[in-house]
Amino acid sequence: MTEVALSARRVLSLMDLTSLNDSDTDADITALCRRAVTAAGTPAAVCVYPQFVSLAKTALAALGVAEQVRVATVTNFPDGSADIAGAVQQTQAAIAAGADEVDLVFPWRALQSGDEQTGLALVSACKAACGEQLLKVIIESGALSEPALIRRASELAIEGGADFIKTSTGKVTVNATPEAAGIMLEVIRAAGGTTGFKAAGGVRTLAQAAEYLVLADRLMGPEWVTPAHFRFGASGLLTDLLRILQEPANSSESQDGY
Numbered sequence: 001m002t003e004v005a006l007s008a009r010r011v012l013s014l015m016d017l018t019s020l021n022d023s024d025t026d027a028d029i030t031a032l033c034r035r036a037v038t039a040a041g042t043p044a045a046v047c048v049y050p051q052f053v054s055l056a057k058t059a060l061a062a063l064g065v066a067e068q069v070r071v072a073t074v075t076n077f078p079d080g081s082a083d084i085a086g087a088v089q090q091t092q093a094a095i096a097a098g099a100d101e102v103d104l105v106f107p108w109r110a111l112q113s114g115d116e117q118t119g120l121a122l123v124s125a126c127k128a129a130c131g132e133q134l135l136k137v138i139i140e141s142g143a144l145s146e147p148a149l150i151r152r153a154s155e156l157a158i159e160g161g162a163d164f165i166k167t168s169t170g171k172v173t174v175n176a177t178p179e180a181a182g183i184m185l186e187v188i189r190a191a192g193g194t195t196g197f198k199a200a201g202g203v204r205t206l207a208q209a210a211e212y213l214v215l216a217d218r219l220m221g222p223e224w225v226t227p228a229h230f231r232f233g234a235s236g237l238l239t240d241l242l243r244i245l246q247e248p249a250n251s252s253e254s255q256d257g258y
């Protein structure tokens with residue numbers, strides 16, 4: 001297998017295959033789950049709105065991949081409200097519906113206005129609501145924009161008990177960037193490297209994904225970069241990976257931009 005194909009397989013195994021469209025229907029989510037089963041393996045998870053968690057669990061079980069593909073959902077999404085009780089209630093409901101992982105939006109506007117306590121309390125309370133299931137905290141790095149705020153949101157999320165910190169909802173103008181990823185990975189490393197990292201929003205090609213892998217391999221070591229610590233949240237990336245994986249091994253085109 002070529003190096004580029006190996007890289008595509010690696011990215012596939014690290015992906016949360018995502019559909020978070022307001023127009024999503026049961027048929028769309030069933031089709032998403034079917035797309036998760038490829039000749040090159042499966043993504044780590046599918047990520048869907050809370051009302052589709054149960055459907056996704058059933059569909060993945062019917063496809064025989066319930067063990068390999070986890071079901072993630074979103075709460076406090078996409079706005080990142082400062083309403084702690086509301087975020088906890090949504091998180092409890094997501095867990096009750098069967099979610100394996102919850103991607104919670106950090107109240108980043110509160111942090112921008114100097115309030116650190118609300119974010120910390122909201123993450124801690126939602127972590128408690130998750131029980132054994134994973135909590136991924138979306139800091140909305142593109143909206144925070146300033147490196148000091150990206151750093152502080154990452155620190156507060158980790159202090160609150162986040163299992164992963166995630167760049168973006170995919171719903172704002174600036175989503176994942178290598179610059180924000182670098183800051184977040186440095187915070188993770190300084191905190192001991194037990195928290196994971198998820199790059200999400202706007203990652204559409206293997207060439208883009210590879211930039212994050214190079215960064216994470218350099219900062220954390222390649223053995224750290226497994227689905228337990230590293231994910232891509234992406235709705236369109238699978239198309240590029242499958243294009244590359246289906247190309248003949250000697251195709252020079254598949255090396256473009258990589």
Ligand SMILES: O=C[C@H](O)COP(=O)(O)O
Pocket residue numbers: 018020047168169170171200201202203233234235236237
């Ligand atoms: O959490 C993942 C993002 O919502 C996906 O964003 P995307 O549609 O730009 O890939």
